[in-house]
């Protein structure tokens with residue numbers, strides 16, 4: 001995305017305001033910001049839904065796999081670059097709204113069938129994806145009977161079956177309990193380690209997210225305020241609080257300990273409790 005400004009139809013304030021952002025193959029990027037900052041809008045711009053389905057006015061450039069979004073009809077824009085790999089797949093906050101099948105298997109097959117992946121290959125991918133999200137044995141299950149965390153993992157599995165170049169997870173944990181949340185972040189860690197996908201993970205808060213990503217992008221009022229490695233971004237705890245994104249406790253305490261002279265000044269922030277405790281124990 002370069003210098004992207006976007007307004008929804010009939011609105012005057014831009015939902016995206018001068019956004020420039022690049023996500024490369026295999027890169028894992030976290031996107032955070034307060035409610036209404038434009039996170040979902042940004043995700044939709046990266047799938048062409050903004051502006052193709054929403055309408056509204058978009059200026060600047062959004063390129064998906066080299067294709068200029070504005071000049072390319074949606075079907076063509078999202079057509080695979082490489083045979084049987086989707087360009088982009090998205091999961092949304094509410095896992096139930098994404099269920100399209102009466103069994104987990106049907107749900108997982110849907111996207112790949114649309115890509116024209118042969119049946120045998122789809123079957124193989126479904127097995128792999130279910131194992132990956134640790135839902136082996138749930139192939140015949142009724143998706144609505146699953147827990148919130150399981151539904152979200154089914155949604156991620158359905159995306160994985162399409163082998164997307166870019167996988168976008170829009171607030172995958174917002175409706176989950178801490179256990180479900182931990183499972184999703186463990187899964188994101190394995191997605192990242194696989195190196196197979198670029199991943200964009202949207203979250204409200206930075207706990208868990210910061211330690212899971214290569215880069216952290218912070219949006220405020222449609223503007224990119226930070227785009228840097230998490231350990232750099234989390235140095236600026238005061239600014240993050242001002243924007244309305246809560247930094248992890250470890251970062252806040254680490255900075256306070258430095259200011260109090262309890263820790264030596266450091267160019268990087270503590271991303272989690274373990275790192276902070278290790279430094280304090282030294």
Ligand SMILES: Nc1ncnc2c1ncn2[C@@H]1O[C@H](COP(=O)(O)OP(=O)(O)OP(=O)(O)O)[C@@H](O)[C@H]1O
Pocket residue numbers: 008009011015033034035036037038039040041042054204
């Ligand atoms: N369909 C729409 N029509 C008009 N304005 C919209 C539409 N969808 C979103 N907006 C506005 O665009 C801005 C960005 O919204 P967006 O949903 O992208 O924010 P967000 O960061 O995803 O918020 P949340 O954390 O609540 O999900 C907000 O001011 C919102 O009110």
Ligand SMILES: [Mg+2]
Pocket residue numbers: 039040041
């Ligand atoms: Mg949103």
